[in-house]
Amino acid sequence: MTTYSAVRTTGIYCRPGCGAKPKAENVRTFEQPAAAEAAGYRACLRCRPYRVAGTVPDEAPEIVCRAVQLIIGGFLDDGNEDALGARLGVSARHLRRMFHDHLGVTPDQFARSRRAHFARRMLDDSDLSIADVAFAAGFGSLRQFNRAMRDIFRATPKELRARRRRDDRLAADGGLVLRLPFTAPYDWPAMVTLLGRGAIPGVESVVDGHYRRTIMLDGAPGMIEIGPGGDDHLLVRAHLPHWEGVIHVVSRIAGLVGVDLDPVVARTELATDAVLGPLVTRRPGVRISGVWTPFEVAVGIAVGPARAGELAARYGVPVPGLDHGLTHVFPSADVLAETGEPVAELAKAMAAGEEPRFADASAREHFALRLGARDAFPATDPAIRDAVGDADPERWRPWRSLATVHLLLSG
Known part of the structure; x- marks a missing residue:
């Protein structure tokens, strides 16, 4: 995984490959940018470490990985560390200790850094207003957003947008285009092959090295497209009913394609x-x-992608006007539970929060x-x-x- 280098004499942390050449005795290393920030270091303006994928060590304990996934899903947007610990069956104190031992940061600090880094990339990549960026990144208010950006990047969101480089902005003829960073090596052709193996017709498609799928966001349909971008990132194009909470959509995409x-x-x-x-x-x-969604995959495994596609066409929400064979959003467990289909029992179980049998x-x-x-x-x-x-x-x-x-x- 990426190791970040922080320089005591400058108060700056960098990603690997940065041109800075500090003396070794002045350097501290961190596995998470949030840990460097919690220690008082600010991101380098030259190498911009917020544009690098932050990953969790694969040897981290299972409870830490589960907590990270809950945080990525937005648990701490409304909850707190006490609620997170209770969800995992441990005390908040024990959870903070495990996070500190393995990530060098508390759960709250991890969540705050993720939101700030995502917002920083959106300020670079998109032309969304600063208010839209704040809510897309999961901040509860503009005041909270401004405070976090000043604490982490030592500048206001307006100042940070003014610093973006000429080639940062991603022009789009439709939807919102964002970079999805990954840590090399990353094999997109292999990943798109894997996604294509179980793709549900009408819901997912793999064409010309791009993965596309329909999604449902707060009761309204949308579509996402993922494709190659550069040596350290994929490109995501999202057509969504609104931008609020986009950070969670992008986080789900990251998990789907294995960059997290x-x-x-x-x-x-x-x-x-x-x-x-x-x-x-x-x-x-x-x-x-x-x-x-786990339910969609469970149905695909249970009856096969082709039959799952037929269920989507019959019970899913239609999404007209899309290309590449996309026609419907996959139906929810609640919807299929009320049908006479063979997967109804599976749907009832998963709608009730049970694991599929x-x-x-x-x-x-x-x-x-x-x-x-x-x-x-x-x-x-x-x-x-x-x-x-x-x-x-x-x-x-x-x-x-x-x-x-x-x-x-x-x-």
Whole structure:
């Protein structure tokens, strides 16, 4: 993962590759920009570390990873650390201690830094008004937004926008275009291939190296498009009913395409394996794709993408006028629970907050894989079974999810 260097004599922190050459004895390192900021350092104006993907170490404890995902989903927009700890079954004090030990920052500081960094990128990338940027980034008020930007970047949002470079602004002939940063190596062709394997017709499409899908945002339909951008970012184009809370839409996109977790340790350990080593060496930027909604993926696994597409066409909200075969938003669990379809029981269970019960072990493992489990392994899947051959998958623990993805791509 990215390590940030902070210079005691200047009070500035930088990302790797910055041209600054401080004396080694004056340098501190941080794994999270939020940790550097909490220690009193400000972002370098030359290398702009807020434009680098911030990832959580893949060896971090499960409870920290779960907390981070809740924060990314907006839990601390309205809640507090006490509520977050209660949700995870631990005290806020214990949770803060775990965050400090593994991320160097408290949950509140992590959330605040994420919002500020997202807003800073939006000030660069878009022409949205400063008020729209504030609410798109999840701030509750302009006063809160201005205070956070002054604390972290030592300037007002208006001053920060005035500093953007000529090539920062992303011109758009429709929708909102944003950069989605990632930490290299990242293999977009591999990821778009994985997303295309389970794409639900009418809801998702993969055409010419771009992934597109319909979404529902606060009861109104929208569409997102993800495609290649540069050496350190993808480009996201969003057509949404409003911009408030866009940070959470972009965070879900990041999880969907696997840029929010760089599997450094998993990749390093699997690279030494006789079977997986050549696959990892050939495609070191492979990540694990996530989900847009767990229910949609569960239905796709249960009945197959084609049948899931038929359900979307019958029960989903139509979205007219789109290209690339997109026609409907996938129906919610509440909607399908009221139908006579075979997936109605699955829908009722998931609408009630229960985990889906798959009779097939391979289906259970594929679902766990997409939901972010580190060690999911669908051993009975014919494609996996053929790729494994005589190898013993037990030696790939606890990183069998990444092993599974490499094996699927090797077929």
